[in-house]
Amino acid sequence: MTHKNMSQAFETVIGLEVHLQLSTKTKIFCGCANMFGSAPNTNVCPVCLGLPGTLPVLNHQTLLYAIKVGLALNAHINPFIKFDRKNYYYPDLPKGYQISQYDFPVAKDGFVMIKTDKGPKRIGIKRAHLEEDAGKLMHDNTDNCSLVDYNRTGTPLIEIVTQPDLRSAGESYDYLNTLKLMLQYLGVSDCDMEKGSLRCDANVSIRPAESTSFGTKTELKNMNSFRAVKSALEYEVGRHKQVILSGGKIVQETLLWDDQKSVTVAMRSKEQAHDYRYFPDPDLVPFTVDYKVLDQVRAELPELPGVKLERFIKQYGLNEYDAGVLVMDQAAANFFESCCESYNQPKKIANWLNGAMLKEMNERKVGISELGLTSVNLIELIKSVEDGVLSHLAGKEVLTLMLDSGKSAGQIIQQQSLAQVSDDAVLMAIVDEIIQQNPTAVEQIKQGKFAAAGFLVGQAMKKSGGKANPKKLNELITRRISHA
Amino acid sequence: MKLHSLTAHQILDLYKTQKASPQEVLKDVLSRIGLIDSRVHAYARLSSQNDLTQGVCAIPIAIKDNMCTKDEEITCSSRILKGFRPPYDAAVVERIKQNAGMIVGFANMDEFAFGSSTETSCYGATYNPWDLSRVPGGSSGGSAAAVVADETLWALGSDTGGSIRQPASFCGIVGLKPTYGRVSRYGLIAFASSLDQIGPLTKDVRDCAMLMNIIAGYDERDSTSVNEPVPDYTKALVHDVRGIKIGVVKEAFVEGLDAQVRTAVEGAIDQLKKLGATVKEISLPHAPYAVATYYIVATAEASSNLARFDGVRYGLRQSPANMRKNGLMDMYEETRAKGFGDEAKRRIMLGTYVLSSGYYDAYYLRGQKVRTLIKQDLDEAFKECDVILTPTAPTTAFKVGEKISDPLSMYLSDIYTITANLAGIPAISIPCGFSKQGLPVGLQLMARAFDEEMLLRVSYTYEQNTEWHLKKPSL
Incomplete structure (x- = not known):
């Protein structure tokens, strides 16, 4: 055997x-x-x-x-x-x-x-x-x-x-x-x-x-x-x-x-x-x-993790993974809910909490309450990204700075000129330069291989130091090449 | 005037009229101790600080050697606790100090309160002041002897199966075991936690009431202490027993009861009748099982309570010269073998046995069931009467050495007193006569839980009409 x-x-x-x-x-x-x-x-x-x-x-x-x-x-x-x-x-x-x-x-x-x-x-x-x-x-x-x-x-x-x-x-x-x-x-x-x-x-x-x-x-x-x-x-x-x-x-x-x-x-x-x-x-x-006494203790019982998980999936439309990560940390789950109260974008909030925020907590070896961040602070940051003021990458940097300094996203954006560049004139100069340097990619796009556009956007982002608005870049590159 | 021969309430009267001072009283008591204690041996040791500057109405008191007193050596008269100085005061000691009691010394006792003769003390026996060849009873024999020999004004003892009442009976004084939960056990080194209770040993009933006023009361540090209002016990000293129903336990007046004790107790019953009490015979059908039940419950608890005396933290530690591989077990065994006397070992073994797996149901559990039946007997009895009467002990004081090697006959000296401990009710022993040999006889009265006042009233009335309590041994 x-x-x-x-x-x-x-x-x-x-x-x-x-x-x-x-x-x-x-x-x-x-x-x-x-x-x-x-x-x-x-x-x-x-x-x-x-x-x-x-x-x-x-x-x-x-x-x-x-x-x-x-x-x-x-x-x-x-x-x-x-x-x-x-x-x-x-x-x-x-x-x-x-x-x-x-x-x-x-x-x-x-x-x-x-x-x-x-x-x-x-x-x-x-x-x-x-x-x-x-x-x-x-x-x-x-x-x-x-x-x-x-x-x-x-x-x-x-x-x-x-x-x-x-x-x-x-x-x-x-x-x-x-x-x-x-x-x-x-x-x-x-x-x-x-x-x-x-x-x-x-x-x-x-x-x-x-x-x-x-x-x-x-x-x-x-x-x-x-x-x-x-x-x-x-x-x-x-x-x-x-x-x-x-x-x-x-x-x-x-x-x-x-x-x-x-x-x-x-x-x-x-x-x-x-x-x-x-x-x-x-x-x-x-x-x-x-x-x-028994009734009183029963009444004071908090919502337990299993119940909370089901509710997060149902109430906020989160997938099981995101809901699961949030529920693993009672304080984070509470923070999530207070964010959702004033900003109805549960999925985006969950992404921030389970991504950038979790990373910060792990690096700093603290819980969410020790980060010194309020739900209002985080929402301001998320909105800056969603509104295109900050790139996603810059948003993460701003978060780090917020936690280091205790300042709000707005204050940091102003001081550090991290605001996303959406000015057509500035961006066009970068786009022209990138197009000149990458003729192969330009040729591919002309042949209908639009995936190459992503490569050019990436190059342009790098050039801008991460500050360029990627959406805008994409628009400008496509327009430039099709008009060339 | 011999101050030491007075009662505590007589001394207080002298203080009021400034005919005596606490300093004079203490000095007198100490000189009395110096004069006779080498013969009586009532004390295990005297207090290290006899503070003469204490309160204006301070009364010297003897404390049994099992009540923790801060920074004093307290040993339960056992080798295993030699050198142990508790860093805290027992609840009763606190109350004594707050009420300006002067602790004269620590009274000798049977080791860990295991005994009825005060012969098992590691300091040697205490002798009965009425006849120094006899025992004073036990386990609070030192407390009782000190009171009757005028080596203190009053004393505290502890009673697990009769350890206050039986020595009070043998020494011809008043001894009260209060209701379980009436006096805090905090700081009393436990023998059997569900039975132990601290109480007064005094020269008369008024002193007993006064000492109760000091020690009785709720203590949140003792979960078994009961939050019942404490009356002024001196108000219970009413000279009137008319209409009070006294139940005489018929099972107590059978074989084994000494004829002279019987005569004295019957005389007391007649006297109480004359004073207007109604006397009727009652039955406690489970009384014959009390001693057996007691020696199961009490030893079971004791075996566990005494486990902490292991040589690790305080008291005696013996390390054998040639340790085996497991030195820890050697240290435990050697320490406990050297530290405990024979009776302590006997009870630890008995208690360990009755709790052992396979025997628990047959002994401990059954013992607890019988205990419930004994309580029910008393509940029934108290439907018909206010006070239950028995002799305190079946005999007068026996000879030193007479029963020490016969544990069973020793255990039977508590045959009448154990019932009150098992049921948790108050019981008192008062002097009711003397044998032809000049040895005191005690009368036991029991009452409903928290009705110490009934005991004091009947005792006081009886005492007012007799002179037994006024007799003194000649030393």
Whole structure:
């Protein structure tokens, strides 16, 4: 049997667990600021350090955020809020237990729609629950010791667990991007994987394509980007196939992704056999969320990316690509709509936003709001191009200058004499010169090969330093040659 | 005049008429401690700063060694917390300081409040001032002994299964466990979070009411604290029990109850009848399961609460000389092996077991269900009566060493007190007599949640008509 045949005979089954740090002002059970990057062990208090006698008090904002996420995941919200203790020993866990939610997660049984080659696919969400983050261990190899930074302790987390519905590394990658965009729209987290505000673990197994039971799964950790998740899953699926094809058995275990070597490495098996001894945390009294609170959170939900995409296509007549690029960036999408309000040229606006503006944002490494540009500014620029005052090329230059100086398009055009030259006398002199220099092209045009006219227009544009009005040039060249 | 032998309210009267000053009172109490504490051993340690300049009506108080007091060493009388100085005050300590209490010292206790005799302290046992060969009860045995030996004017203890009331009974003083949620637990080093409650140990009922006025109240730092208005408890000191319905629990007067205790308690029941209370027999059918239920719920919570004592951040850390490959596990094991005493280890193991996967349903979950049934028993009972009466403990103070190697018989000394913790209701122990050996007997009264006033009223009326509380041990 060939390898190709075997790979077709297997189906991949993947489930993902995403840990998301919520960007509330304070931590989940104490008043410490919820922020990243303080000097070690300075953003702590007796409560998040778990000092004897201290007690947790729920920060209700974290609950509202979690409900928001649950609603966006199309999940059932559990109004009965209860916290449990997950008991285990580790130096980064100051109480010897993590406060989490066991049998009553805030949200359960939801789904996320992703796009696949075969059309939209529904990825089931098993549960989403609130919990506290642990501290961070740092291993000092030179001193042969470990240091603990408790700043992260008590950072609010929501853990989002999918059903085993993902069928490839690629689908997993798409799911993560879809989920991340949705979470960014909700404004509940900065979703920055580098800072650890979004972390992802994966469970993966394979099974014969026709099988309905699951194969033995392995758990993958330590992926620091979505790309790493994809690579790790691809690697691990390959490894599973290899083991099974060579007559071996997959061992259920946790593996760490080594991004440098692009391999998965087994963790010490001792870490495995945990009995977390979950039980209700007696320090936090269970309570029921008022349905009015649920209604309020629901009312405050923003338009989510999927809905916005459909609307942009329908309402503005954008193609799926343009609408897609805009929706990828919530601020850009909003900017687009405010432009459209005063200038009814959605396609042109989209072109500018997805082209020149996106390029500027990438080069300056900022978001659209940090560009310091208003929709009025951009429309003035677009109109200058559309009215023929600026060539498209000059328009892009003006945009750069506007962003550099904070001046309006009009001010820059005036100062830099970037205005397009439409004066017949000036342009005719250039046209005459170009015609003289390119007799071959002129001959071709005379023979009816009008494509050569484009070449002459290009030459003339170059000559004018990009300032000539290309439409006008075309007219003049055609007229000159036909009259020659 | 021996200032230390007075009650707190008598001292306050002296302050008002300027017949005594806080400085004199503190000095007197400290000299009393210097004179007798080597024999009683009520204190784990004295306060590092006895500030004589505090408020004009300051009253010396003893705090149990499990309530965090800023910059003082607080250890729960355990080796594992030696050297731990909390950077913050417990809610009750804040209230004591704000109300010009002078914290004299930190009272000895059973390690982590695990015990009924104050013998499991890492500092050694506390002795009963009525008979130094006997235990003062526990776990707040140091607090109770300090009060009855006049080594403080009053004291705070904590009660998880009887740890205020049983030592109050053994020492012949007043001890109140308030309703769960009445007093903030913030800063109380937890034993069993769903049962723990801080309360007063005092020389009489008026002092008990006054100390309640200081410590009771809502605290947003404790999610289990309840936002109920706090009455002036001294207004509940009404000398009248006419028409009050007292339910006597029939299951309490069976085998295992010491005959002298029975006689004393029955005497108290007769007295209350004479004073106009209506007495009727009631049944708490699930009471026989209280001790078993308690030792499941309490140890489960304790096993988790004590997980933080791991040698990483504070207190004791033991690193074995020859570390194995996983040095971290070695450090944990060595630290906890050296840091905890036998009873603490026993309860951590028991609690870990009942929470383990495969056993959770059979023990912890079932325990919680029985707890609900016990609460329902009480709800039923309170439909017929205002106060429920039992002995506080089945015996008077036992000998030091008598039960220390027999955990089950030790656990049974809380047989009458545990019910109130499981149900979260208030309960008080007041002196109601003495045995032929001269050992005090305690009477327990329980009331509906947040009806501490009922307990104070009945206790006060009884106290006004008896003299048990006036007797002092000779030391």
